[in-house]
């Protein structure tokens with residue numbers, strides 16, 4: 299890395315105010331005007347070739363697992379060093395958190411901010427300065443192979459968690475929100491065109507990107523592999539210029555997804571792609587020639603380079619923090635991974651109080667399943683962060699069982715003698731997990747979209763065999779998104795959705811099973827009864843058309859009941875919704891309101907509640923989700939405790955995109971705001987009118 303840069307930065311550093319909106323610890327951006335002045339000075343000094351050199355990655359092979367871009371030794375301009383998230387830093391060993399969707403299931407923005415901060419710290423400790431996370435694509439359909447990386451199906455939820463993560467990361471390094479936009483299928487990701495009208499684009503597939511730009515000033519955005527309305531995302535002027543840069547005022551840079559993520563020279567430069575990663579297939583000398591031939595104005599190059607230099611200056615990349623291996627997998631980070639796993643586990647079913655298990659009342663516990671002693675961390679694609687050690691479900695249960703005798707049956711097909719033994723135990727925990735071949739980023743070696751939402755046949759057979767004999771069958775599911783719970787759920791006593799729960803997953807699971815903590819995770823995506831209840835998933839066509847509805851909204855619009863609705867999750871206590879109040883009776887499209895919701899823990903155990911706020915437009919004249927999530931807040935309640943939580947509500951989340959007016963507008967119709975523990979249960983409501 300360059301050092302001449304230090305003297306240059308000294309001119310603009312240490313002057314106080316933060317230009318990037320974060321409460322930077324180390325990355326203290328310099329005041330905007332000083333940064334901009336310096337950017338212009340460099341721009342004036344750089345040759346065309348040097349400018350273009352700033353606009354591509356410097357090699358397919360990473361250095362120390364970091365993908366670099368060029369430095370400029372003459373002027374002392376440092377490189378970017380990019381590294382993958384989003385479940386941990388994918389460079390050597392690192393704290394491996396639960397996958398994105400598991401963290402989505404916590405609905406805990408403060409926790410997500412802390413996780414972002416921990417990942418930012420570990421990125422810097424490994425010499426990186428750009429973390430390629432968060433993934434905030436809408437989970438259009440749970441068969442998407444990368445469902446696990448994102449937070450869930452809902453734009454308001456994605457936006458809130460994305461903002462928190464970016465804020466955390468950017469206390470240390472640059473974050474990169476990906477994959478912009480409508481990245482939702484793996485098997486055809488390099489070719490598929492997602493056809494979207496303006497409303498679907500603005501209301502469903504991009505508002506969370508807008509939020510990480512406007513609310514968290516995300517440093518960079520990665521364009522997606524796929525096409526949107528026929529144009530590859532890395533050369534999609536509507537996405538990169540009309541929305542992102544011109545519309546939302548994004549002043550950072552866009553980098554392409556890797557290799558086939560960039561398809562052209564002139565089209566990409568004009569379309570708004572600032573950096574081709576990880577090598578210069580299309581930029582480099584080809585881009586220089588295109589400028590010389592008059593096909594790309596030099597002003598376009600200057601705009602890209604300005605964005606790149608601005609971020610390098612704002613984040614003082616010339617003076618990287620000392621690589622401090624002690625922060626990587628440090629005790630606080632590992633504890634954070636455990637807390638996230640615990641908060642993200644969702645209790646879907648609990649018949650007759652089968653859970654929690656009372657250590658004093660259980661003599662023998664059977665743990666069953668081929669993968670029960672394998673820590674399932676997620677897929678083996680670009681997000682494949684790995685820890686030094688990870689705790690499997692069985693290991694966590696053994697460690698947390700106290701005096702209970704734990705007997706394991708690590709098979710999908712127990713013999714009849716084994717089944718006798720399992721049925722004779724006081725309870726059986728059956729662990730069912732998907733594997734990287736079942737779902738994951740599509741790479742030559744494997745992964746790809748799920749072929750079905752059903753569990754593999756051998757797992758269904760195992761669940762049915764055990765639950766037929768063992769009345770206290772407790773199922774633990776590990777998967778990157780919703781699965782079908784028919785036809786095996788009826789005989790089971792309890793079901794926990796653990797997602798891919800990270801390096802501490804086994805311990806977190808034991809804490810929930812034995813009641814050391816009550817489960818408080820909530821589904822960030824609907825679980826349908828059958829796959830046909832969702833929109834079709836097409837992983838073979840080169841063109842798919844998405845409308846305004848998917849997930850819970852798709853079911854609601856058809857009056858279809860979910861197996862488990864968006865937001866659903868049981869606890870070990872009972873929560874009563876007492877009242878909802880609003881601090882106003884009307885709202886404007888660019889205005890806001892605060893809803894106050896009072897809830898009481900009426901049970902005998904401490905319990906966290908995720909209070910969810912939904913909106914419906916009464917007799918809407920346009921197509922829209924019958925009920926839409928517009929905010930949420932998490933609150934911890936002691937037994938008997940009542941609390942009033944405040945949930946901010948943005949008029950924008952009630953509005954629709956009026957293509958004729960080119961603006962978000964409110965329908966002249968009544969709006970009902972309702973709060974409750976899931977999309978399907980909203981016991982308190984209040985009315986508001988548009989203004």
Ligand code: BGC
Nearest residue numbers: 382430476477555556680739
């Ligand atoms: C993935 C990105 C990732 C990049 C670099 C791509 O294949 O789609 O999410 O950041 O590789 O590893």
